[in-house]
Amino acid sequence: LSRVDHDIGPAADYPPGSKKIIDVADRSIGIFNVEGQLFAVLNRCPHALAPVCLADLTGTWLAGPPDEPQYGLQGRVLRCIWHGWEWNIETGKTVAGTDPRRLSKYPIRIEGDRVLISVPEKRPPVGPDTVDE
Amino acid sequence: VGNLIFSGTLERFKQVKFIFIEYSWAWVGPLLWRFDAAWKAGRHSVPWTVQSPTEYLKQRIRFTSEPALEVTDSELPHVFENMHADHTLLFSSDYPHWDSDEPGFVFRHVDPDMRKRIFYENAIETFGERLKAPVPIAG
Numbered sequence: 278l279s280r281v282d283h284d285i286g287p288a289a290d291y292p293p294g295s296k297k298i299i300d301v302a303d304r305s306i307g308i309f310n311v312e313g314q315l316f317a318v319l320n321r322c323p324h325a326l327a328p329v330c331l332a333d334l335t336g337t338w339l340a341g342p343p344d345e346p347q348y349g350l351q352g353r354v355l356r357c358i359w360h361g362w363e364w365n366i367e368t369g370k371t372v373a374g375t376d377p378r379r380l381s382k383y384p385i386r387i388e389g390d391r392v393l394i395s396v397p398e399k400r401p402p403v404g405p406d407t408v409d410e
Numbered sequence: 411v412g413n414l415i416f417s418g419t420l421e422r423f424k425q426v427k428f429i430f431i432e433y434s435w436a437w438v439g440p441l442l443w444r445f446d447a448a449w450k451a452g453r454h455s456v457p458w459t460v461q462s463p464t465e466y467l468k469q470r471i472r473f474t475s476e477p478a479l480e481v482t483d484s485e486l487p488h489v490f491e492n493m494h495a496d497h498t499l500l501f502s503s504d505y506p507h508w509d510s511d512e513p514g515f516v517f518r519h520v521d522p523d524m525r526k527r528i529f530y531e532n533a534i535e536t537f538g539e540r541l542k543a544p545v546p547i548a549g
Binding site: 324337338339340341342344345346347356360361362365371372373375376 | 414421449450451452453454455457458461462465
């Protein structure tokens with residue numbers, strides 16, 4: 278698939294801890310800055326097509342034995358606003374392997390002081406099982 | 411069933427299997443749909459539930475077949491598929507009650523492989539090879 282780089286503005290617009298939902302290449306895409314690392318995520322939950330990027334990044338209780346619940350992945354979990362499905366923004370996968378589907382993510386980088394994301398030229402048909410990347 | 415899965419009991423006691431005797435079983439499949447959906451949405455509330463309810467059930471929870479005649483023959487394949495009967499259903503007769511299920515009569519139209527699972531193989535897998543030992547006859 279051929280890809281196109283899109284300039285989405287100066288890096289200063291995306292400081293650590295920020296989230297922006299922007300329209301790029303006929304898509305709604307969430308741009309998250311997690312402790313200096315940028316992530317670009319299609320604003321569409323793979324479960325039931327909810328605008329998943331409206332959720333704020335949070336942590337979650339990790340899978341583990343009954344006696345020692347551990348909280349982790351702080352600031353890396355998108356818990357969808359509709360049905361509560363949890364996505365790890367770094368891997369794009371569900372937090373605890375609850376489902377094989379995954380988020381659509383786009384390569385994002387800073388060149389000079391500009392932020393560029395690389396998006397497939399052609400957008401696949403919209404559906405929960407289609408991955409756009 | 412829900413409590414066993416979501417309370418962490420099956421994680422705390424990993425060697426224990428649970429068999430529900432004479433609870434019927436046509437309800438198991440639809441219950442699993444709800445449980446799996448609830449787990450995908452709310453797993454963080456029960457983090458000790460480390461695999462899907464369906465997986466727990468297939469591995470550790472069993473149901474006995476009597477009363478077997480509540481489900482129509484045409485519906486049986488769907489019900490079996492939804493409850494993973496090839497792992498979870500064990501034949502039982504309820505003998506000598508008046509409404510007991512005759513092994514030669516119930517499930518007589520069921521696929522032979524599935525019959526083998528329900529009447530024999532599932533029990534061996536649940537109780538172990540000791541089930542094959544000769545049974546001493548009293549008297």
